[in-house]
Amino acid sequence: MSQRKVTMQVIADTVGVSKYVVSKTLNNKLGVSEATRQKILFTAKQLGYSKDGPSEGPSLPLETEIENGYILVVLPNYEYQSISYTYWGAVFQGISLHIQSKKAGMIVITSEMDLSKKVDVPNLIGIITVGTVDEQTLLALSTYNLPIVTLDHEARIIRADSIFMDxxxxxxxxxxxxxxxxxxxxxxxxxxxxxxxxxxxxxxxxxxxxxxxxxxxxxxxxxxxxxxxxxxxxxxxxxxxxxxxxxxxxxxxxxxxxxxxxxxxxxxxxxxxxxxxxxxxxxxxxxxxxxxxxxxxxxxxxxLKQVMGRRAVDRLVWRAKNRDYPSEKILIVGDITFNESIDAPKKR
Incomplete structure (x- = not known):
């Protein structure tokens, strides 16, 4: 089956604008809002648009090497990495074990640290934050210009993926x-x-x-x-x-x-x-x-605490290879465990 040619009209239909607006954007003409321009350029890239005809598919960044690289993990305090800290300790364990399985390294810091000076580590792949992180810390982390994944916290002021339980x-x-x-x-x-x-x-x-x-x-x-x-x-x-x-x-x-x-x-x-x-x-x-x-x-x-930690690592690796895609909020569904603490209401 022949590949459908990606035309300006196809891009226009996908984005929901006119072919004229797409043409102005792709030819770098004035008169298109920045938000619309970015959406059109992103869509054109993902559809594989080329002025010379259809490409082989979306052009993704080169493969990011995680082996021998490092991931920066930011905790509210160091107690979060203790397995005795029943909730976050298990989440941190999931992060740590999955990073090890990928033969990568991990650097752990806390949001209480002074982040005005960057952590100077070669081969830094990205950043995972655990729990609630204040806006000042998130802004400081964004200056690394690396992919960021937040666990149980939605980063509204910077570009980052977030992972929550449902x-x-x-x-x-x-x-x-x-x-x-x-x-x-x-x-x-x-x-x-x-x-x-x-x-x-x-x-x-x-x-x-x-x-x-x-x-x-x-x-x-x-x-x-x-x-x-x-x-x-x-x-x-x-x-x-x-x-x-x-x-x-x-x-x-x-x-x-x-x-x-x-x-x-x-x-x-x-x-x-x-x-x-x-x-x-x-x-x-x-x-x-x-x-x-x-x-x-x-x-x-x-x-699924360890699953959340593992999912954060997988998402960070994916994001390092796909920096152009929009940020996403990922929900992990947990099953209800029905036990002895509920019953039909007692008549009063």
Missing amino acids: NLGGIERMTDHLIGLGHKQLLFVGNIHYSQSFYERWIGFRNSLEKADIPLTQGNQKILTIPYDDNMEANLQQHFEELRIHSTDFPTAFVCANDHIARRMIVLLEQNGLACPTDISVTGFDSLEEDKHLSPALTTVQV
């Missing part, structure tokens, strides 16, 4: 299941300003309630905002008392932003004379190994 979809499916069991009095527990992940999980919870026509009015508050710190239990207890813990208005299910909060919630419920799930259902998010021996076993969304 936080919104995971909590939405979890909440859908609770509603299917008959729960109507549900409460989301977590500080939505703590991280992008916590905020997305709140949005997923809210979406599920809206689909089920469960109102989110001020008089029927559906979120319990608590600081994610060592004073969490004291703050929860205060909120419990305000919610009238033994009243019929008390929630029948708590949808928690992560497993740490969920486990503390279960303990506090027991201290107040309520059992999980007999009286109250509780769900988490993360599927932490340290929680798997505790009772009741927690219903949670499984976060």
